[in-house]
Amino acid sequence: MSRKLTYFEIPGFGETIRYLLHYGGLKFEDFRYQRKDWPIKEIKDTLPYGQFPIYEENGQTINQSMAIARYVASQVGLLPSDPWEQAKLDAAVLNLYEFYGKLMTTQRSDLEEEKKKALVEETIAFYYPRFERDLKAGNGHFGGKLSWADFVLAGGTVGINIFFGSKLEKDFPAITALVTEIQNLKGVKEYIATQSYAENL
Numbered sequence: 001m002s003r004k005l006t007y008f009e010i011p012g013f014g015e016t017i018r019y020l021l022h023y024g025g026l027k028f029e030d031f032r033y034q035r036k037d038w039p040i041k042e043i044k045d046t047l048p049y050g051q052f053p054i055y056e057e058n059g060q061t062i063n064q065s066m067a068i069a070r071y072v073a074s075q076v077g078l079l080p081s082d083p084w085e086q087a088k089l090d091a092a093v094l095n096l097y098e099f100y101g102k103l104m105t106t107q108r109s110d111l112e113e114e115k116k117k118a119l120v121e122e123t124i125a126f127y128y129p130r131f132e133r134d135l136k137a138g139n140g141h142f143g144g145k146l147s148w149a150d151f152v153l154a155g156g157t158v159g160i161n162i163f164f165g166s167k168l169e170k171d172f173p174a175i176t177a178l179v180t181e182i183q184n185l186k187g188v189k190e191y192i193a194t195q196s197y198a199e200n201l
């Protein structure tokens with residue numbers, strides 16, 4: 001079995017997938033481009049939608065970080081078999097993904113710094129209490145037990161905290177506890193120890 005994940009030398013959309021692969025003890029090539037070297041036109045043109053991450057397994061390729069994460073989760077016991085349970089987790093993942101997207105959109109706009117800051121605060125004030133509520137309802141996990149949705153929260157949190165330079169979830173105990181739990185799982189913990197971008201914020 002050959003596996004290769006290609007992304008940039010940042011957590012971003014790749015980190016959740018890396019966590020899942022390490023959690024499952026699945027060997028893979030963790031190929032990373034430096035952002036300063038990008039774009040490399042000859043390579044970009046070969047990508048299915050011109051972007052990373054892409055995941056290759058036994059000669060087949062998929063793009064879209066959440067599709068990759070869901071697939072890897074299915075290989076490492078983090079995707080339940082019941083369709084309703086799966087749909088609930090898909091919804092949790094899409095809520096998280098929407099949150100990350102909105103957060104980053106605040107930064108790409110032409111708005112003044114003050115306005116950007118207010119939008120970030122507004123976005124956090126909308127989503128975090130809802131994630132907190134859902135985690136409490138699931139006794140600390142999105143689906144009532146450890147699943148790939150929890151990994152999407154933890155993997156994404158690393159990236160946004162580094163980007164914004166602060167621990168955005170600090171006032172939310174269930175989110176904080178879940179991120180800590182995932183980052184201390186066997187496989188994930190050892191991987192994080194090798195990453196220079198994973199310092200505590």
Ligand SMILES: N[C@@H](CCC(=O)N[C@@H](CS)C(=O)NCC(=O)O)C(=O)O
Nearest residue numbers: 012013039050051052053064065066
């Ligand atoms: N919806 C896609 C978004 C992928 C994406 O935005 N990738 C960015 C990096 S985070 C990228 O490849 N940027 C380089 C480029 O567009 O050339 C996913 O979740 O995988």
